[in-house]
Amino acid sequence: MDLALPTRLTVATDGTLGGATRRYTKLLGDLDGVYRDNTAWQAAVAEQGAESIAYAVDDHRYPDQAGGTGRDQLAADNAGALIVGTSTLQPGIVGDEYAMTRGHLHAIADRAELYHCLSGHGVMLLETVDGHSETVELRPGEAVNVPGHWIHRSVNVGDEPFVTLFCYAADAGQDYGIIADAGGMRSLIVRDGDSWAAVPNPDHIGYRADGKA
Incomplete structure (x- = not known):
């Protein structure tokens, strides 16, 4: 049997992951439809540029053993493996909403995920x-263990990058469409004086009952 070898990773508070096998970025111009105030998002794109980085993810994955395609094959290839990585979400406000990731439910919905704050100040919605x-506020040294069946999104409510270390099952996958199909998440994280608040999203129409992609 071919076995993956143990891998030493180094994790920095700025999100640098030594030993990462993949890096991807989401640009501000990629986030059409994520923020409720689309006019404010367009203004932010015009001011900052569509190519400005909204958030970046570095992660480490072991190679697929079978090399197949499709969700069933992905689950078989990655049975028992973990994905470990860092997410670096830049600060900012679009309309009244704080900077955030797209958010997702895992495609295999019962898969959990751990987020540990390395630096910055954020909220897990x-x-x-x-x-x-639920909302869980995170500062350096604090973590949230997100159970399966919870849609989750990172929000930066501070004035510096919000950096988290995450870990989840390699077969979990992500369903990003469930939030878009619902008109956004049920709650919005907005500026409230010098702090933040969770308020109802009037555009939310409810999630797909099956919770599946």
Whole structure:
């Protein structure tokens, strides 16, 4: 049997992951439809440029053993493996909303995920398909263990990059469409004086009952 070899990773508070096998970025111009105030998003793109980085992810993945394609094959190839990485979300406000990631439910919905704050100040916005909502504020040294079946999104409520270390099952996958199909998440994280608040999203129309991609 071919076995993956143990890998030493180094994790810096600025999100640099030594030993990463992949890096991807989401640009401000990629986030059409993520923020409720589309006019404010367009203004931010015009001011900062569509190519400005909204957030970046470095992660480490072991190579697929079978090399197949499709979700069933992905699950078989990665059974028991973990993906470990860092997410660096830049600060900012679009309309009244703080800077955020697209957010997702895992495609295999019962898969959990751990987020540990390395630097900055953020909020993990968490919702279930059947109506539960939670917010978990994170500062350096604090973590949230997100159970399966929770839609989750990182929000930067500070004035410096919000950097987290994350870990989840390699077969989990991501369903980003569930949020878009619902008109956004049930709650918005908005500026409230010098702090933040979670307020209802009037555009939210409910999640797909099956919670599946």
